[in-house]
Amino acid sequence: xxxxxxxxxxxxxxxxxxxxxxxxxxxxxxxxxxxxxxxxxxxxxxxxxxxxxxxxxxxxxxxxxxxxxxxxxxxxxxxxxxxxxxxxxxxxxxxxxxxxxxxxxx
Numbered sequence: 286x287x288x289x290x291x292x293x294x295x296x297x298x299x300x301x302x303x304x305x306x307x308x309x310x311x312x313x314x315x316x317x318x319x320x321x322x323x324x325x326x327x328x329x330x331x332x333x334x335x336x337x338x339x340x341x342x343x344x345x346x347x348x349x350x351x352x353x354x355x356x357x358x359x360x361x362x363x364x365x366x367x368x369x370x371x372x373x374x375x376x377x378x379x380x381x382x383x384x385x386x387x388x389x390x391x
Contacts, residue, residue, distance in 0.1 A: 296387050299310065301370040301380035306387075322347035323386060325355040328386045336361050337375060339368030339387035353367035 295306035310326035323346060324340060330336065336356065340346040344367045356363040368373065368387050375383050 292387075292389050295389055296310060297328070297379060298375070298383050298385040298387065301383050302341055310311035311349075318347040318349075320345060320347055322349045323388075325352050329355075329386070331359055331361065333382070334360070334362060335384065336363050337371050337383075337385040338365040339371035339389070340365050340369055341388040341391050343367065343391065345391055346374075350360065355389045 286333070292303075295308065296303050298365050307328060308321050308323075311321050311324040314324055315321045329352075338348060340348070348363075348365055353363060364371075364374070367391060371385060371387060375385055
């Protein structure tokens with residue numbers, strides 16, 4: 286839940302604003318991972334010093350190595366946790382400083 290709203294699709298939180306995750310650019314990699322991974326081909330909020338990725342209830346969202354490398358090149362700390370743990374972590378951050386990608390469908 287974000288701001289009292291329950292979502293049935295993945296979301297991107299950028300400076301506290303929530304938008305749907307558009308995973309179309311990552312779909313070509315689905316066969317390689319057995320699940321649509323998180324890739325740098327998507328619209329990623331690259332401006333914060335820290336990006337939290339909620340990997341789903343059971344941590345099944347794959348994160349492509351290219352995504353991790355891009356974050357490193359940009360000097361961004363990428364924290365990947367199961368979504369419930371990611372939400373707990375984000376609950377302690379000022380809303381306008383929340384940058385996250387949350388996988389909520391499995």
